[in-house]
Amino acid sequence: MLVVDKLSVSYDEAPALRDVSLEVTQGELVAIIGANGAGKSTLLKAIAGLLHPDAGSIRFDGQELAGRPPYEIVGMGLALTPEGRRLFSRMSVYENLLVGATPNRDQEARQALMKEVFDLFPRLKERQKQKAGTLSGGEQQMLAIGRSLMSQPRLLMLDEPSLGLMPLLVDQILETLQRLNQERGMTILLVEQNVREALEIAHRGYVLQSGRIVAADDANTLLHSDLVRRAYLGI
């Protein structure tokens, strides 16, 4: 479904990603793990169209994404829930969800999607009139995910959805992602710093270090590999 091939991205000459290749097939939940500054956000941003690659290709269902603007890419069915949530804090929960539905013009479809999001996150339904900026951290992350779902993505990318959340909420959010994947067949590409939790719900994983993929394997194998145990789990 998504094929990234030898992707290189840099910020003003400073390379951030070098020859990164990865693949996500339909129905998978794939995790990308790596330390701070490894290039995880850069990778997701490049796929979403926020950054222009220097070299390499990004294909989604056979179509080249490199060079397309983000607002086109989300319309093709590839959504990114960005790091730090980036909600429209001065808008209500309801309005945030409607903004998320921008690629989807059909009003009935929107209402149906909204209902699905409310089923998944009942808290959002209760707070739909509230300004997004007044929500708690966990609720904000639910809204960020719900907002992305409103574009009806076929592949959902999430950049550190558990950032800044209490451990209990981290588990809740990751469980929700697992449910989305298992029960609704949503294909997910997840960037996480909670390495153990992420690899526990993922099918496969990639390890990113200083802009390069240094390991790629089944999530379970990765979880028990020396590399991951030493570098990320401190065992």
Added chain:
Amino acid sequence: MTDLMQVLASGVLMGLVYALISLGLTLIWGVVEIVNFAHGDFLMLAMYLAFTIYAAFHLDPLISLPLVVIALAIFGVIIHKFVIRPVLKAPMLAQIFVTFGLMIFLRGMAQFIWGPDYKAIPDPLVSGSVQIGGVYLSLPQMVAGVGSVLGAAIIAWIVYRTELGRGLRAVAEDREAASLMGISPEKMYIATWALGAGSLGIAGALLVNFFYVFPEVGGVFGLLAFVTVALGGFGSVAGAFIAGIIIGLVQMSAGFFIDPAIKDIPVYLIYLLVVVLRPQGLLGEF
């Protein structure tokens, strides 16, 4: 007492016009992140356009108003495409030079086309005044006040109640996040310039009924719009509205109770106080 009522009434009426004028400025700042120093000069063009349509076809400004609005909206979009867009990613100073240059250019152009002298509509459709409880209200000013409220209401409705408005607010708050949601920032910029300049079409056609038009008239209103926006809070629609009325009231009171020649001084004093004491204005952003 009637003096006070008189001053309050005309202050509010003018304030409503200032509010409408400053809405465009605040919108353009909020969405496109450009400080348009030529904002008042867009208004000047609208006034001249209404005046010229009157002079050529004897069509009253109140009737040609929709035409003026459309012309200004198109003008705003053209300015965006050819003048603003090239400097969108340039440093702030370059952007300031560009809109400042635009201001000077538009004034020079007006001088060239219409000459330096003051022009007015000699026999507007609506003229004279009515007396309500001892207070005389100029009819053209009343029409301008009511028209400005309607204009501002339409803009507020678009901004807060439509899909387009949601897109505008999304881009204003976080351009990158908005584009991840499927919103093209460029489309929102175009819509903002159309709205911002179009609203000046309304204001210009209403103002020219009782205000002289001359090449520098934009300076007067542009400055007032800046003060209004600063007072209301850059980017705030509601703030611009409240601030417009305050400015109108202050200006009229100073003109009446002190001296018409210094009516703008307290206005600028307010501006200085706001900049020093509450730089974010009365209400934050929209």
